[in-house]
Amino acid sequence: MTDLDSLRKTLLDEIETAQNLDDLEQLRVAVLGKKGQITKRMKGLGALEPEARRNQGAALNTLKEEISRAITERGRVLGDSALNARLLQERFDMTLPPRPETEGRIHPISQTLGELLQIFGAMGFAVAEGPDVEDDFHNFAALNIPPEHPARQMHDTFYFPPDASGERRLLRTHTSPVQIRTMRAAKPPIRIVAPGRTYRRDSDITHTPMFHQIEGLLIDRGTHMGHLKGCLFDFCRAFFELDEVPLRFRPSFFPFTEPSAEVDIGCAREKDTIRVGAGADWLEILGCGMVHPKVLEHCGIDSSVYQGFAFGLGVERVAMLKYGIPDLRTFFEADLRWLRHYGFLPLDVPTLTGGLS
Ligand code: PHE
Numbered sequence: 001m002t003d004l005d006s007l008r009k010t011l012l013d014e015i016e017t018a019q020n021l022d023d024l025e026q027l028r029v030a031v032l033g034k035k036g037q038i039t040k041r042m043k044g045l046g047a048l049e050p051e052a053r054r055n056q057g058a059a060l061n062t063l064k065e066e067i068s069r070a071i072t073e074r075g076r077v078l079g080d081s082a083l084n085a086r087l088l089q090e091r092f093d094m095t096l097p098p099r100p101e102t103e104g105r106i107h108p109i110s111q112t113l114g115e116l117l118q119i120f121g122a123m124g125f126a127v128a129e130g131p132d133v134e135d136d137f138h139n140f141a142a143l144n145i146p147p148e149h150p151a152r153q154m155h156d157t158f159y160f161p162p163d164a165s166g167e168r169r170l171l172r173t174h175t176s177p178v179q180i181r182t183m184r185a186a187k188p189p190i191r192i193v194a195p196g197r198t199y200r201r202d203s204d205i206t207h208t209p210m211f212h213q214i215e216g217l218l219i220d221r222g223t224h225m226g227h228l229k230g231c232l233f234d235f236c237r238a239f240f241e242l243d244e245v246p247l248r249f250r251p252s253f254f255p256f257t258e259p260s261a262e263v264d265i266g267c268a269r270e271k272d273t274i275r276v277g278a279g280a281d282w283l284e285i286l287g288c289g290m291v292h293p294k295v296l297e298h299c300g301i302d303s304s305v306y307q308g309f310a311f312g313l314g315v316e317r318v319a320m321l322k323y324g325i326p327d328l329r330t331f332f333e334a335d336l337r338w339l340r341h342y343g344f345l346p347l348d349v350p351t352l353t354g355g356l357s
Contacts, residue, residue, distance in 0.1 A: 004059055007037065008066070015070045021078050028071050038064050098347075105343025109212060109331060112319040113195050115350045116214050119238045120193045122352055123231065125216065128192040130178035132199070133160070133169055138177035142298045143256040151255050156201035158209075171199035174312055175215035176256060179291075182217060183299035188306045189220040195315070206328055212315035219291065219301065219308035225259070228288060228309035232263060240265075240322060241356060242277045250284075257289025257310060265321070272326050283321065286313040 011031060018024040031037050042060055045053050106114075117127060130138070136147075145151050155173040162168045178194035194215040203209055218227070229249065236245040246266030254260045263286045268279025288311035293303035316328055323342060325331070330338050350356045 004063055008063055011037075011067050012070055015067070015074050018074060018078070021075065021082060024071060024075055024078060031067060032064065032071075038067065102346055104346055105339050106346055106348075107331075107339065108319045108323055108325065108342050108344070109315060111344045111350065112315055112322070113212070113214070115239060115356045116195065116313075116315070116318075117193070118350055118352055118356065119235055120214075120216065123234070125191050125193045125218075128178050128182045128194045129196060130172070130175070130181045130194060132172060132197055134172040134177050135167065135169055138180050139170060139172050139174075142180040142295065143176055144292050144294045144298075145255045149255065158199050158201055173200055174198050175213040176310070176312060178215055179217045179256075179295070179310055180299060183219065183296070183301055188301060188308075189218075190308070191218045191220075192216075203329075208316075208328055208332055210332070211328075214313050214315055216288075216311045216313070217291070217308060218310075219296075219306050221306060223290075223307045223309060225290060225309070228290070228311070231309075232286070232288065232311065236265065238352070239318065239356070240276050245277060248282055252287065252289075254287055254289055256292050256295050257287075258292045260287070260289035262287050263311075267321070273324055274321060276321050283317075285317050285321070286311050288312070 011027075014027055015024070018027055029036060032039060038060060042057075042064075045057050045060070048056060121127075139157075140149075140152060141147075157173050158171040160169045175194045175196050175198060178192075178196070182190060182192050182194070192215075194217070196212065196214075197210055198213050199210050200207070201209060216231070218231070233245070233247060236247060237243065248264040248266070249261045250264060252260045252262040262284050264282035264284050265276060266279060267277070267281050267283050268275045269281050274281075274283065288309065291308040291310050296303040296306060296308070316331055319325065319331075320328065325342055
């Protein structure tokens with residue numbers, strides 16, 4: 001047996017018996033690396049006679065190829081079994097509950113917004129958004145509330161200092177500016193809800209300077225009050241998870257709707273608690289109406305072809321009603337004990353099929 005034959009045999013043996021990828025890599029370096037056994041022999045070729053050099057060179061090349069192939073092949077086998085071993089070891093039971101139990105809770109506002117979007121989403125409303133910092137045009141003028149209109153006083157607006165041009169930006173007092181932004185950007189039919197933060201200079205047991213509304217807007221041909229009523233009845237039944245919900249549409253006034261109504265929900269007040277669905281009392285939950293033709297015209301929509309309805313609902317209001325939370329201000333006190341009591345488990349995502357709450 002020549003020297004190369006015995007080297008070949010030894011190397012193939014070692015490759016075959018390498019037990020892991022590290023050993024195999026060491027072996028590869030020792031044979032094919034810069035100072036490896038085969039590399040060294042190749043470097044030695046220069047010292048040979050031309051004839052011997054050619055023969056020895058060819059033999060070394062063949063050997064080198066064979067050994068690299070064997071190493072690659074063995075590497076694949078070892079790699080597979082290393083992966084299998086890891087997969088076996090890392091196997092875990094996905095059906096086990098998470099441990100330790102999570103401490104975090106979903107805030108009732110987030111939960112309620114999730115429920116509202118589930119319901120309106122199923123009715124075909126898309127979600128639209130607008131900025132918290134608004135200008136006069138979107139928050140007032142385009143909504144048919146010109147300067148000096150008495151309705152501006154009702155809004156207790158937070159204003160920013162005037163800019164160079166004298167314009168005062170403001171914190172939006174309602175989500176209705178999203179109506180304007182949506183109608184100016186899209187052509188009817190339009191069907192959106194716009195959830196978000198709203199701000200008014202107001203603070204007592206039933207008011208906080210920041211609160212949430214969800215705006216609804218539907219614009220199409222032939223839309224009428226009946227559609228608005230049906231939509232709100234369906235919504236209330238789904239949200240309060242009751243078959244029958246007493247609702248009262250009370251004539252009201254908003255500059256941007258005509259006719260306008262406020263909607264009260266029937267409830268029973270007992271000392272500190274309010275129960276929805278039965279009883280002799282009424283509680284206002286939202287304002288609504290048919291979009292005023294002037295508002296449509298401000299947005300470039302032909303009011304002789306299209307009509308629409310809009311509503312604005314107080315998110316804290318309905319959350320308090322549904323979950324029996326007596327004081328509005330507690331929502332924003334960031335009290336962990338309150339959150340542990342009224343909060344929701346993060347994995348209980350509200351869905352119409354799986355249950356909203
Ligand atoms: N934007 C009104 C408010 O905040 C509510 C409303 C919205 C009324 C849409 C009618 C239509 O009081």
